[in-house]
Amino acid sequence: MPEHATTVDRAPATSPGETRTVLEEAARILGEDRVLRPRDEADESRLLGPNTSLFRSRRVAAVLRPATAEQVAEIVGLFSRTPDSGSLHTVSTGRNWGLGSREPAQDGATVLDLGGLDRVRDLDLDAGWAVIEPGVTQGGLSRLLEGTPRITNVTVSAASTSVLGNALDRGVGLRGQRTEDLAGLEVILPGGERVRVGWWPAPGRTAPLYPHGLGPSALPLFVQSNLGVVTAAVVRLPPRPEAVRVTRLTFHHADLAAVTDTVRRWVAQGLTRGVPRIYDPAAARSYGGDGNACMAHLPVDGTPASVEALTSVLTDEAHRCGLFTGVSSTEGTDPGHPLHEITGLVERAYAGDPDLADRLFEDKMGVPAHEVDSAAGFLFFLPLLPFAGDAVARADGLLREVAEETGVRLSATLHLLGPDLIDCVVAMKFAHETEAAERAHRALDRLYAAYAAAGFTPYRLDVDHAGERDALAPDPAAVALTRRLKALLDPNDAIAPGRYR
Ligand SMILES: Cc1cc2nc3c(=O)[nH]c(=O)nc-3n(C[C@H](O)[C@H](O)[C@H](O)COP(=O)(O)OP(=O)(O)OC[C@H]3O[C@@H](n4cnc5c(N)ncnc54)[C@H](O)[C@@H]3O)c2cc1C
Incomplete structure (x- = not known):
């Protein structure tokens, strides 16, 4: 199916030799069956398959499908090594229909598909939270909560869509904007370090769920963001209405x-x-x-x-x-x-x-x-x-x-x-x-x-309008601040610029 053509954006820096080495190492970490590589150049823009919006299929270096957060940390570490190592575009279940599905905003990225990280790691029905991984779907989580005093804030998208992927894109559920449900995030930073921002449960910890902590809160930095890869989140579970x-x-x-x-x-x-x-x-x-x-x-x-x-x-x-x-x-x-x-x-x-x-x-x-x-x-x-x-x-x-x-x-x-x-x-x-x-x-x-x-600006962008953030920002200095953070945290562009670069 021919697709709607758009202007080609600047591709992330890569060198074919370095990309090959990084992908070989990724295959050693994940196993060959979890690494999908294009057979030839033409195959690069076929690797992700079609998208419902018929956005131009971006050229993709590979698709990586880790199964654990530890593997994600190793992969992010690999892509952080040099400016030529390539860049990662993360999806949870990749059903971002209408805005680009699984497509990265730019050519040349490697897609990091976290659908295989699908565990509900922890659940507290009394306190009203669950620790979920990116592959946990709204159908899966709601089934788990059936008959309990808690529910999940669902969207009207399909049951097979990710709770976390949608929240990280500031999606909207029927009980409110999903971002408000995020109480804590487990993030792999460029370089491979794991940090937990916001509120996080620990054995014996009785502190009630409160995402803001003390001092500056880092949690919002990782929403609509290219500063890290999120491997888990604490999400609030609202009380079930009678x-x-x-x-x-x-x-x-x-x-x-x-x-x-x-x-x-x-x-x-x-x-x-x-x-x-x-x-x-x-x-x-x-x-x-x-x-x-x-x-x-x-x-x-x-x-x-x-x-x-x-x-x-x-x-x-x-x-x-x-x-x-x-x-x-x-x-x-x-x-x-x-x-x-x-x-x-x-x-x-x-x-x-x-x-x-x-x-x-x-x-x-x-x-x-x-x-x-x-x-x-x-x-x-x-x-x-x-x-x-x-x-x-x-x-x-x-x-x-x-x-x-x-x-x-x-x-x-x-x-x-x-x-x-x-x-x-x-x-x-x-x-x-x-x-x-x-x-x-x-x-x-x-x-x-x-x-x-007319002054009505969007709160989510599609892959073809990734540049709009600059044009629509009320203060360019605020955008420049996030760019400085990006340069500091991710000097080798391990994480692709994305729709909100
Ligand atoms: C009929 C219909 C109804 C819909 N209804 C709704 C609705 O009610 N509300 C709504 O919000 N949307 C709706 N959608 C849009 C879309 O289907 C949902 O937003 C869906 O949840 C997004 O796909 P996903 O959950 O697979 O997220 P993904 O596609 O996996 O992720 C979304 C984006 O978040 C980022 N991201 C994902 N995972 C990570 C991660 N682990 N680390 C860092 N960044 C990450 C990526 O930029 C990614 O593109 C609807 C679509 C259709 C067709």
Whole structure:
């Protein structure tokens, strides 16, 4: 399948002789079966296989699949030896669909696939944490927590996606941004040294989970970062709610601004919890929408009585304000309702169950998770918006303009991250073929430009827009500071520049 062509970025420094030596040593550490090398030059850009966004396949020196954190430390040590040793691009399960899947941002990197590190090393249900490795999936962790008083904060991506990989990219779950779940990280620094930053359990240690420690905290340095390779994390496990109910509202697209301001008040006053979501008509289709109306899912959790009471306050408010064409809070419990299954799955996801069979995910993508990269066409654009009706209407207008101009079908889901902040998820689905991909990539470029001009900047980047961090940074001196840290910690570029270099 030919792919969408992009400008080739500067490749990391390598010398073929040194790369060969490093990979031979890597094979001695990991075993030959855990090292995938290209057969010839043409094979370098085929090694990772296709990606769902049809980003240009980068040339890759090799794929390494360690099985233990100790092996990761040895590998990072090898790549740190000289400026010619090559650079590593780390993935956990590599399902970063819409932003690049497993692709590095630049040519010439060696992909370090940590999917084989898949142990839950430790678990404390009383204190509410788990120590997990990069290959632990949200499906796996939620299965382990079944019937316990704790849950995991799940995303609406597939059950087979990594909890840690998503958190390190500042992904968003239904209970909040996953980065907030990180309490401690085990990091392999360039050179191969292992450090544990943030909070970490130790035998006999009774200190409660508190990620900040004393003095400057190093934990945030390793999120969206090329300063180290993360081999494990302490993640928070929220208490399991005794009851969850989702109120579903439908409304006319023309009322989007007014609804946004109304829902903002409800979020600010605690009438809905977790990450409530507002869907434009295209996004609402996946949840039973008719293609014309917008929809909102407003979750409430707590004891059965508090859920009952809050839901009643919420639905009263919704009826009274006169903005909604539909107000419903019983679909999840009413087996006769046509939306019973969908709403039930949404309620369970808010309660920490990631839909192990991927029913909603497969409905959206049209293919099972293992075929997304080879058979579906998909791109994400992820700007942040202020939680205000006029800002949301402006963003919606820009989206329609780009859709009209490019002929690409765009959908938007607003994740309400708090009373002041919205994560606006713009998704593009297209046929997995070159012409449709080119149109979608044109739309993506237009979205980056139009939203930046309106002051709506993205919080996650795709592999083709890796340079945007410099352009969008409020203070270039702050970017320069992280570059100084990079030069200090990783003088030989053992870790590839990545999307946030
Ligand atoms: C239909 C659909 C729904 C989706 N829903 C959501 C959603 O609700 N929320 C959401 O956030 N995303 C969503 N996604 C996007 C994506 O699938 C998820 O974010 C997914 O969890 C990312 O893939 P992964 O977990 O395999 O992480 P990876 O691809 O393994 O990692 C993500 C990135 O983090 C970095 N990284 C990973 N591991 C390490 C490490 N050990 N050390 C250092 N850096 C590392 C790398 O830069 C990597 O590219 C959705 C996608 C689709 C198609």
